[in-house]
Amino acid sequence: MHNNRAHHLLEQVPLTVSPFVSLPTATTLSYNYKTMPSTIPPSSLGVATASDDPSSQPKPKYIVSSSGHAAHPDDIIASCRALQAHITKMQEDAERELREFQERIDKRELAEKRRVAPGWLDSDARMLEPEKAGGDPSLMDNESEEQKVVTSQQAAVADEGAALDRAFGGMALK
Template sequence: LPSTLPPSILNPDSDDPSAPPAYVTSGTGFRAHPSAIIAQNKALRDQLDTAASEARTKVRDWRAAIDERELAEKRRKAPGWLDSDAKILRPATTAPPPDTKPGASLLDAEDNNTDALRPQESGNDIGSQMDRAFG
């Protein structure tokens, strides 16, 4: 007989005679019954699922720890800023003068108060204004 033929299933050589015959043989010589192979595959699948869920939990915890460290660093740099509701600074809007139209441009306005914008002629007024402005 050639040596490549599998051993006979009629002569069980296991220690437990009530065990099902191991008639599936691998290339390495390992023999098992199909139900044993299915049970091993299910156990392996359960182990892989458990390992994957543990890995997902570790990654989630790792990312949460990174976020907590970044938040702590931001709070260290600007204490109280992250805890307040005022996040964006916007300039206060002022109401337009009552005589202007809402869509009108400032450049289109009439020039009624041009004397107030012209510099004063006297030198004392300019000097006193400089003293008031710069002390």
């Protein structure tokens, strides 16, 4: 071993090659390979990382995702809370907008109903009743003499011959 030779006992053991084992090979870098920057830009999620606050000691990032991103559990919890707050705000905005939309529809329908029947929805009374005029007698009470004569004639003449004479005129026999 001192002169770059293996031990004489090891030289006697035969080596076998297994088809299931592949030894790692050296990777070749692309011709346009660029090194990574030494500083990473701030998070786009707005969550402060350990590198953003110089007063705090860096937290060990021992949770590693399959993509290679590493984070501390506190950072993950903070980003989850920020996401939950964002989703809650979006849901409240959507509910408020839906209520406003429903109120606009109700106002539009109420205006249409008031246009069709004014006064109907303005009070708790749900029966519309005509108001009687103060001293005017009813029109039915004020029948003229001509109308009374016509109605009495119609009642008196009930036979079919008279009805035909009225319709086609009288025919006198000569």
